[in-house]
Amino acid sequence: MRVIDASSTLRFATGVTAAALALVLAAACESGGGTEPSGTARRIVVWQMGEGSPEQTRFLDGVKAEFRRMHPQTDVRVEYVPWPQATQKFQTAIAGGSGPDVTEVGNTDVRSWIQQGAFADIGAKVSHWAEGHDLSQGALANDQVDGRTYAVPWYGGVRAVWYRKDWFRDLHLQPPASWAQLVAVARRIQKAKGVPGIAAPSDFTNGILSFVWANGGDVAAKQNGRWTGTLAGPQAREAIEFYAGLVSKEKVAPDAYIGKNELQGPQQDFALGKVGMYMDGSWALPQLEKINKKGAPNWGVFPIPGRDGGLAPVFSGGSDLAVWNDSRHKDLAFDYLTVLDGKRNAQAFATTLKFLPQFSDVLRSGTYQNDPIMGPFARAAEAGVRFTPASKGWADYEGAKKVLPNAVKAIMQGASADQELKKADEQAGSLLNE
Amino acid sequence: MIETVEEAGRRVRGSPDPGSPTGPVRRRVRLGPYLLILPSLVVIGVLLVWPVIQIGRMSLQNVGVRQLRGRPAENVGLANYRRILGDDLFWTALRHTVLFAAVAVTATLIAGTLTGLLLGSLGRRMSALVTGGIMVAWATPQVTAAIVFSWLFGTTGGLVGWFLDLLPDGLVGSGWQSYNWFARPLPTYTVLTLCVVWMSFPFIAVSVLAGLRTVPDELYEAARVDGSTAWQRFWKITFPLLRPIFGVLLTLAVIWDFRVFTQLFVLSGLANRDAFNLSLYGYSEAFGSLNAKYGLGSAIAVVLTLIVLLVTAVHVRTVIRQEGAA
Structure with missing residues (x-):
């Protein structure tokens, strides 16, 4: 009895193995594929x-x-x-x-x-x-x-600042044309409307860079074929201290967005009227409308201002x-x-x-x-489109290591800007030159 | 009970007698079991053993996308390991991993055991209801659970913040509605612990319940007659008898909690490097950027595997020793 059992299970086992092998082979053949001449592909x-x-x-x-x-x-x-x-x-x-x-x-x-x-x-x-x-x-x-x-x-597309036209009207505010005005406007909204004035997420490299560029700074510079981090330079540092200071010093941005990007809170909160202003591209409109269609007529856009006037260069x-x-x-x-x-x-x-x-x-x-929404974006694009360093290592700097977002996060939480940005520049030196 | 099982085992092991006339037949029969497990062995070999060997090899090489396409990978010796050990973030991640595992394993075992004991003392219908309820948590996919927890602890419309703000300010403070749970490691890991324990205690509970069912009621009755407390009954009767079950559950919980990835990935993600554990650290090094670094990622995976193996091996050894002594 047991002998018969064994031989039948043996047959079964061989069958299973053969079936598995056949499957593997079939998959291999499929991925090998035939070679069709170009031009007549189906x-x-x-x-x-x-x-x-x-x-x-x-x-x-x-x-x-x-x-x-x-x-x-x-x-x-x-x-x-x-x-x-x-x-x-x-x-x-x-x-x-x-x-x-x-x-x-x-x-x-x-x-x-x-x-x-x-x-x-x-x-x-x-x-x-x-x-x-x-x-x-x-x-x-x-x-x-x-x-x-x-x-x-x-x-x-480029990023600009989304704002509430109705709130600006109520409070007799004009779209800000400098950083100081941006803070002042955010503070007025915060006082009058009981919501945070502006969203300043920390995982927002391409937006933060607008401030750095507007102040004449940059992430890194290429000299003699080698990249050197330049965030600790006075211009870049001042810009990053300003951006982080929206949360830690001026307190016109909430700490709820530390460690987040513009889609992990700011976008939804703006659409729902829970934050006064936030930075995003024109492409955000369909999503904003999906969250709160009724709010759409009150949304407006102004380009990110330069430090003392003019428009900040933007990342495309x-x-x-x-x-x-x-x-x-x-x-x-x-x-x-x-x-x-x-x-x-x-x-x-x-x-x-x-x-x-x-x-x-x-x-x-x-x-x-002439488009009311697309117009400001087109104007911002006109003012100067910038790209991040053209190095293969940028993917590591921004994608894997998130160097700037983590530096900004630490500064928002009270770390020394000087120290954090020097660390960031050291990483730029090693990652961008790989 | 244990004796009977062992006696039965001895009988089975002792039975094939080489001198007996049934010997040759038995030898032919013995091929069957091996053939039966062959397909599983092949599958395990292809899907588990081979990749582990590959990871070990890749951890000594510089492997990117181009190398996967067939370019020879450069051997770098222990450079990947040196690079990891020299990285401050590795030590932060290691500390997070170990501390989290210690807290989560303890919490899971305590919650699971208490629930198991509760189930044991409930009536048939109520026990089925509670079991069904907690099994939903066990059956919830990790991603789903993590997303639910990220909503519960979210800054806009988060239920937990809303509830904490309803409580008297003197008790819990105020401003919870806008509290960012994922800005710093400690609150992040608090949420993570809740999420992971919530998902894993049901299995512990049901296993403990299964163990409880094998303990003869007479033991508890006798203890009760002697005037014992529930605390004494657990430590003098339940725990010693269920020691092997607790041993397995502890090992499983350690393995689960050292490897937690999905929940942390969803809750705080790759942007918050200060809250990384080893799994996330390895993932971000290997896959985080477009320039994949599989060698470095493999080295981190090897380190994590070695730590888990070490912890498990030490534990399994003590369990086996205790069993032998008992």
Whole structure:
């Protein structure tokens, strides 16, 4: 009896092992794939960042239809990659060779990915693309390394200060034009409305940098091919002390946002009328309306002011489009890219997202200059768009180590600015030169 | 009871007699069990042992995305380990990990044991109700639980802040509604401890209850007749008899709490480095930036694994010794 049992279990076990092996082999074959010649592909895969809102899906369906009029044989599959997962997804794809044909990529990340060999050199293709000649040259420069072009700008945006028009009217306030006025206005709101005057989150590198740049400072400077941290310099330090001081010295910003970014509280609180002002991009409008549609008519925007007047330079955030280096259908991929990033489609999509398209001639048009919400953002962008240090190590400085946010957090909690910023500069020296 | 089990074991182990005529048949039968566990062994080997070996190897190398694509990885010897040990943040993270584990394990075991004893003294229906209730906490996915706790302790509309503000100011102070629970390590770890203990005590409770069911009622009756208190009954009867169960539960709790990642990741995240534990530290080094540093991350993982293995090994040894002595 037991002998029979054993042999039947043996057969069963072998069966299971064989089945498992078959599965592994099948998976291996699938990932190996066939080799289709470029140009006759049945499908290209496109990665889009975000959750895939109905508007985005509708827009991409239109782009697909337009593309298929050029290439009826080719299907387009769009896959959405939520922003927080983008890094992991890209890393896995580069390592495993399972990437898309075309992808959207955040403009802060694009240089790191280029240096890791993720994207194809599309310089020759771009130069033959008629509309490509009107692309904003400043934004395009961010996609170029050693004279080669690896991506093209798609949409972009800058940050400004969102405020309550109704409260400003009640209290006879004007949009502040200097840092001192910013504090004064925040204090008036705090006293009269019983809510914190302004939100100053600490995990907010790209916003804090506006203050640093406005004061003539910077994160780091490149001399003789080496990066040196410059946050401890007097100009940068004064700006950071001002920003941190909104919480610790002036007390016009709450400590509730220490260790948070602008989406982890400030945005929601502003929409609900629980904080007077907060800094964010034009792209925040759809989300603000989702939180509190009724408040929308009272929201206004003014550019981040300079220290004693003028406008602060702003960081330009946005997305670029690239052709994946492992793509077997690079020509098709680029054709799709030109449809997606054609002037008409790029402007339509930027408008649904409340971003700005990246064509200089389109931006100069009245459509953008006269818009009540987009106008201040366009003005801010005009005043001077800046980028963070063009070093591969910036991803470590900002992404992994969060050097500036942690320094600002410590200063807000009473640490010495001098000491914290010197530490930050030491890290800049080692991380940016890696 | 323990004796009977051991006798049975001796009988089973002693039975295959090489001299007996059934010997050859038995030997053929013996192949079966090994073949049966072969698939599991293969799966464990592929999914667990091989990755562990890889991590050990990678911790001695400089590995980024390019190396995963097939570029030869540069061997750096112990440089990754030297870099970690020279990093102040590693020692902060280590301190957080150990202190948190000590507090959370103690709290989990106490809460779980008390609940288990409560369940044991409840009637059948009530016991089922309470068990069902606490199992919901056990079954809640970690991410879900962490998000719920981050809402409870949030600055806008957080239930805990709202409730604390309702209490008299003389008792708890004021301003809780806007209190930032995640700005400093101590309040962060207070919330984390609540969250982790809330999720893990039900398992302890149910295991203790299962153990209690095996203790003969006569022992408690006799103790009661002798005029014992509940405290004495627990330490003189329940605890000694359930010692092996407590041993396993302690080991499990230590392993869980040393490795906590998800909840802390959701609650305070990568932006608050001053509140890192070893898991978060390793994650931020390996995956935090676009320039992945798998070698460095692996080294941190190896250190964490060694610490957990060490703690567990010491503990398992004492348990085995006690068992042997008993």
